[in-house]
Amino acid sequence: MSTTPTTSTSTALTAHQIWTRTRGILLALAILVTAGIVMAAVRSGDHHGRLDPRSADQYGSRAVAELLKTEGVTIRVATTLDEATSETGTDTTLLVTTPDLLTETQQQDLRSAMAKPGTRTVLLAPGRPSVGTLVPGISAKSPVPVEARAPQCSFPAAVRAGSADIGGERYATERPPTESCYLSDGLPTLLRIDAAGTDTILIGSPDLLYNDRLDKEGNASLALQLLGSRPHLVWYLPSLSDSSARDELDEAEETAFVDLIPSGWLWGTLQLTIAAVLAAIWRARRLGPLVAERLPVAIRASEATEGRARLYRKANARDRAASVLRAAARTRLAPLLGVPARDAHSPEALLPALSSRLPDGARDLTDLLFGPAPADDTALVRLADQLDALEREVRTS
Numbered sequence: 001m002s003t004t005p006t007t008s009t010s011t012a013l014t015a016h017q018i019w020t021r022t023r024g025i026l027l028a029l030a031i032l033v034t035a036g037i038v039m040a041a042v043r044s045g046d047h048h049g050r051l052d053p054r055s056a057d058q059y060g061s062r063a064v065a066e067l068l069k070t071e072g073v074t075i076r077v078a079t080t081l082d083e084a085t086s087e088t089g090t091d092t093t094l095l096v097t098t099p100d101l102l103t104e105t106q107q108q109d110l111r112s113a114m115a116k117p118g119t120r121t122v123l124l125a126p127g128r129p130s131v132g133t134l135v136p137g138i139s140a141k142s143p144v145p146v147e148a149r150a151p152q153c154s155f156p157a158a159v160r161a162g163s164a165d166i167g168g169e170r171y172a173t174e175r176p177p178t179e180s181c182y183l184s185d186g187l188p189t190l191l192r193i194d195a196a197g198t199d200t201i202l203i204g205s206p207d208l209l210y211n212d213r214l215d216k217e218g219n220a221s222l223a224l225q226l227l228g229s230r231p232h233l234v235w236y237l238p239s240l241s242d243s244s245a246r247d248e249l250d251e252a253e254e255t256a257f258v259d260l261i262p263s264g265w266l267w268g269t270l271q272l273t274i275a276a277v278l279a280a281i282w283r284a285r286r287l288g289p290l291v292a293e294r295l296p297v298a299i300r301a302s303e304a305t306e307g308r309a310r311l312y313r314k315a316n317a318r319d320r321a322a323s324v325l326r327a328a329a330r331t332r333l334a335p336l337l338g339v340p341a342r343d344a345h346s347p348e349a350l351l352p353a354l355s356s357r358l359p360d361g362a363r364d365l366t367d368l369l370f371g372p373a374p375a376d377d378t379a380l381v382r383l384a385d386q387l388d389a390l391e392r393e394v395r396t397s
Helices: 015-047 062-070 081-086 104-114 156-161 219-227 243-251 263-283 301-314 318-337 347-357 366-370 377-396
Strands: 074-078 092-096 120-124 138-149 164-173 179-184 187-195 198-203 232-236
Touching: 015 263, 062 074, 062 219, 074 081, 081 092, 081 104, 081 232, 092 104, 138 179, 138 187, 156 179, 156 219, 164 179, 164 198, 164 219, 301 318, 318 347, 318 366, 318 377, 347 366, 366 377
Parallel strands: 074 232, 092 120, 092 232, 120 198
Antiparallel strands: 138 164, 164 187, 179 187, 187 198
């Protein structure tokens, strides 16, 4: 006597069902990715040419460069430290746009060039990473918003310019500076130090040099006086592509990838992860026990059978359909064979009674009544026909 194969119900989702359930989440993710790309492109476009005297962008500095040229000042743009320091002298002003981009070795080399007698250097927004090395004895404090501020000092350039759009970094000094201007809570956002034959000016923010701010307040006057006091101006745009920076970075220890990601991106990724988890919980299938419910109306058996059959077909649940067909056939055959209802689905009780009832009882009906699921729809139809034929044979025997 053969054993009963275990029948299982197909719960695998079709590709169409998976797409239907996940398309909303995929669409939301696509919108977020597209928005991020667009915002990054727009942001990169806005920052293109920042403080570049050749750029006419919003944050470029072409306007002030043109004004300086009309005053007879020659401007040379330097993108490497060697180019910038080789031109320093008593008739030249060195403007360093983003000192914080310089490596430690570059800062020390720049400091050596700034210490030459007669050198004038203008540093734009040097912060904690650079100000201590470039200007010893000076420290950067918490920044403040950029807004129109009065000079509040006797520095001639600031007095003539009047109010200017300035803010950003604030500076504290351990030694008395030559000039402290545009104060915020008692700390200057413009600091001039004249010592050992050198003239160094620290400006807390570069905004007064931007194209879109040059015509406001006294920004143009202050910029021309700070940068145009000498016939030559070296406009240094620090870059990580500088060979001196690359050499130091190659020698530095390898930095973890996570350390290079800004904290804002890490928080954004965490928020997106939480949102995805919540969306998955919201859209997840909630499985629970089956609840019997009385139908509010009477439904014809043929309609219920047809509806269930269509559901099985839509889900490709041939195993479930075959199990229902065999169970129904065994339920109807049991009383005809004198088998108790409780043993209708036991092959040990049903098969011997069935063999003794049929003329050719020697044939094995195990696969027909307790066999595996059909491989395709054709086999399922053939199974249904064979079960019907078996039931008619038993009734007529």
